[in-house]
Amino acid sequence: MRIKNIVILITVFIFNFGAYSQTLNRTTDIKITAEKYLDLAAGILNINQIHTNFYNDGNLISNLGPDALQPALIYRNIKYLRDLPIWVGIPEGEWTPKAWDEQKLDSIGVGPTVSGSYFYYFFPNGTDWGPIKGSRNKSFSGDLLLSDLYKVSSKDDVPLLSANNLPLTWPENIYGERVWNGKWAIDPETGQTIPGKFRADQEIIVDFTDVGYADGIYPEFYHYLNFIPGPLQGYDIGIKAKGSVLAFNESYNNKFFIVELNLVNISSWNYTRAYLSIYFHPQLSIIGTKMGKELWRNKFRHHLNYVTKTYEPSLERDYQYNLAYYFLEILNHPLPENINLPAIGIKLLETPNEPEGEQLGLSGWHWFNNKLVFKGHSLTDSPLKRGELIQYKIISGDTSALLPVEQEHFFYPQAGAVDPDFDKLEEEDLENMSFDAAKTLISSGPFNWNSGDTVRFAFAVVFGDDLEDLKTNCRIAQKMYDNNYRRMGPPTPPNVTAVAGDKQVTLYWNDAAENDKDFLTDYYDFEGYRIYRTSVNPELGLWGEQILDGDGNLVGFVPMAQFDLIDGIEGLDAQYPHLQLGRETGVKHSWTDTTVNNGVTYWYAVCAYDQGITADSLLNPGKWPDFQSLENSRGTDAELYRNLVKVMPGAVPANYKSSALNLMALPGTKGNGHITAEILDPLAITGNTYTVIFDDTTTNELSYSVVNETNNQTLLQQVSQVCGEEGPVFDGIKLTVNTYDDVELLPDSSGWIRWETGDSADCNYRVKAISPLNEPPLNNYEIRFTENGDTSFVFHKIAPFEIWDISNNQRLFWEIFTNSPTDSTDSLKSVWSSGDYVRIREEIDGKLKFSWDFILTRNPTAVYSERDTMIDGYWEIAIDTTIIDNPPQLGDALQLITTKPFHSGDRFCLQTKKVTSGQTTKDELSQIKVVPNPYLVSAAWEQHADDHRLSFTHLPAKCEVIIFNVTGDVVAVLKHDNPYSGSAFWNLQSHEGMEVASGLYLYVVKTAEGKTKDGKFVVIR
DSSP, X not given: OOOSOOOEEEEEEEEETTEEEEEEEEEEOOOOOTTSOTTOOEEEEEETTEEEEEESSSBSSOSSOOTTSOOXXXXXXXXXXXXXXXXXXXXXXXXXXXXEETTTTEEEEOOOEEEOBOOSSSOOOOXXXXXXXXXXXXXXXXXXXHHHHSOOOGGGOOBBOOBTXXXXXXXXXXXXXXXXXXXXXXXXXTOOEEEEEXXXXXXXXXXXXXXXXTTSOOOOSSOOOOOOOSGGGOOOOOXXXXXXXXXXXXXXXXXXXXXXXXXXXXXXXXXXXXXXXXXXXXXXXXXXXXXXXXXXXXXXXXEEEEEEEEEETTTTEEEEEEEEEEEEEESSSOOOTTOOOOEEEXXXXXXXXXXXXXXXXXXXXXXEOOSSOOTTOOGGGSTTOOHHHHHHHHHHTOOTTOOHHHHHHHOOOBTTBOOSSBOOOOHHHHHHOOTTXXXXXXXXXXXXXXXXXXXXXXXXXXXXXXXXXXXXXXXXXXXXXXXXXXXXXXXXXXXEEEEEETTEEEEEEOSGGGGOOOTTTOOOOEEEEEEEEESSOGGGOOOSSEEEOTTSOEXXXXXXXXXXXXXXXOXXXXXXXXXXXXXXXXXXXXXXXXXOOTTOOEEEEEEEEEOOBOSOTTTOTTOOOOBOOOBOOXXXXXXXXXXXXXXXXXXXXXXXXXOEEEEEEOTTOXXXXXXXXXXXXXXXXXXXXXXXXXXXXXXXXXXXXXXXXXXXXXXXXXXXXXXXXXXXXXXXXXXXXXXXXXXXXXXXXXXXXXXTTOOBOOOOOEEEEEOSSSSOOSOOEEEEEEEEEEEOTTTOOEEEEEXXXXXXXXXXXXXXXXXXXXXXXXXXXXXXXXXXXXXXXXXXXTEEEEEEEEEEEOOOSOEEEEEEEEETTEEEEEEEOOOOOOOOOTTEEEEEOBOOOOOXXXXXXXXXXXXXXXXXXXXXXXXXXXXXXXXESBOTTOOSTXXXXXXXESOXXXXXXXXXXXXXXXXXXXXXXXXXXXXXXXXXXXXXXXXXXXXXXXXXXEETTXXXXXXXXXXXX
């Protein structure tokens, strides 16, 4: 029903950017005439550099709007589009209405139909879309008007569509509560919705339909072209469209907005060969300057085209763009430096599917030449009067039975050949095209559309500084859409554990963040960890020393500690120069804070952060837009945030028996790299036995696994941190493995000994050893000076030593191929002497090979040294004659220990001992104290005015504390049973819940074994 005039009383709560302001009571006379439906409403998109307005009438950008609003689409103060209507077309079929043909004297089908909007030369059939009846109070509230936010005339005033940043536009539920009728954000980890979190910085709900509009005149209140009733108008398809327009405000996603639509076939027909299309009409002018008119007078060149699938060098693979784009090149008049003309494109994000299941994508692209306007013809006798038929032919690529003038206007061949789906533009077309002639139509189809089915259709309106930037922004839009509008975010937060100690807190965490890949760029961009501490409720957001920007705004906090990768990324973040990216410290997974006080509650947040995105092509090969480094939230609740922990340090019990570890190599282990085990969490030590197993064959890279032998459970598998990094923590234990890269002499472990006893020897001959093999055997050796000595196996040279493989207890062959330069006679060359080059031979993998070469050299009798004193302009030269040369004696041996990388088969046994409680001794009882004593009004660990506590420290693990007043009455009894803490707090209340008075109090501590310790303390309130 159409209503002429209605007066509505509205109470308006003006809202802007997520916050309510004062209540405004007003009476608004909203006149609903034949030119305006009650359900008509407007959407205003005004985020960042993108501004546009539209109505719930199927045209996603409206060129016709209130004078106070800039019509069409504005980006960086440049008008780009005059309209952006959605077209949906179906062919002639059993669903087609029939009309009487006077010539054939029969009822015939009226042909295909296209539900769409267009107001220009070719298809003067107005709009086939309009608001869904009953949208007011259901899709939007109607309580917030354009005039509440903008200065508009009463004739232009309409309600605003429901927008996430304007709660007054939200419809009410049955309880009178305003409810956001859009979707909530999706948690990328769980896939669950996050109530209260929006999907976009600005989202506007828009619904429309063709029911009741496609076969009649849409009574819009703006001056549309005079509509032509009858066959040109088409007929209802029966579509209900419900969707959203979404925009974003970060530097990497503020160059596009996204339109997502669910199109429901509410007719009773099962349609075949349906098509979806977007009419794309760029028309540039610069707002607020004379440049708008000057652009028209310049010599210019249009660049309009499409991109389907193409090879993308930055991705090193093909990419399906489904993009139609346009930009304007000014040829004879340079623009001012502060003005450029970015490219614009329509990027299809989701389209109907082919029967095989693949999306149809971009199936057609056509441009319209409006130079050939039919002057002198009325619209009804124009050769182009077959509007609905031609519209469907264009979007479906049907060139059959076209009139010549229709062929000329709507299908452009290249080299004489017509591609019915994709027009080809010649250079002449681009040069001679009039200024506003860049009209294109992009299509997706065909698809079957059964009654009741929903077709999802989504696209992005994208801008770019040039074509490459446009394509980058298209990929960002697609990635965000495919991931439920997920934003660029920090790495996965680590799982953190806090261990309380005596005046210290130890934190340790896992490495989940380090393997995290940014969902948008696909970069592994983890950079480091920042550790923050607070002693007040983290909901207050006070995390220590503040970092302020130049305007005094809080932008961050100075971390207690920071660890980052050694990767050349350091210093202040170029995009957010308030936080350090690191100082090349190397990454750690544990940290101990020794600046804490016992009894005080602390919260720690361990926040992983990424590298950010820079223009460096090595770090950003995909050429993504620059963006600041991001870090995890510090959190507000330790129960909800896994990187936030709450802990209170304190002394261990008086009878505390600490946990212990014993790590030893198992038989057959040859690797002698460094492996250490450290207790990070004494309370987590199980008392079980573990085996550390090395493997370098499964992945061709060295790794280790840890097996709990007590229950035969594998705790860690293929851990790759074997070069000195901290390994993952298991059962409170941290392993650090540092293998050797090669087999070579280990000087610190090699040296002269008495080979029969192992005692050190006085010999100080020097040794140089090197292997000629790429992979020397993993053995140790001794050169033993014996009574009989040995003879070389080739030249039978005599030496006073034997050479032994002490790893396998085998005597080895050797030979001297190169004598010392001092061996001047044959007799000297026939025996070993200092400086001879000795080569060892042994069996390796079933073959005899020379494995090691060594030279034993005596010490010189004198050494020339240069002092740091000049005499008469010359350095004073001195000779050191104090060097003593001790040659090897009978029974001496040079032990040659080699470095041995860990290999498969190397195993270590790790025995553990868990924390226990022993018998409490008299000395341990004497350590019990009351802190503070006296208690003066408050204690350092109290968190608020009503928090009153004193502490009994160094208590046994299990005991009872009885508190008396001076008259001997029992005031309170504290039961302490904690094998890990030696502290118990008293809240200064009696067992009846009454606060105690100031005065002297006595206490007795009784242990589980019946031992006692008494003392006294003073309370002053």
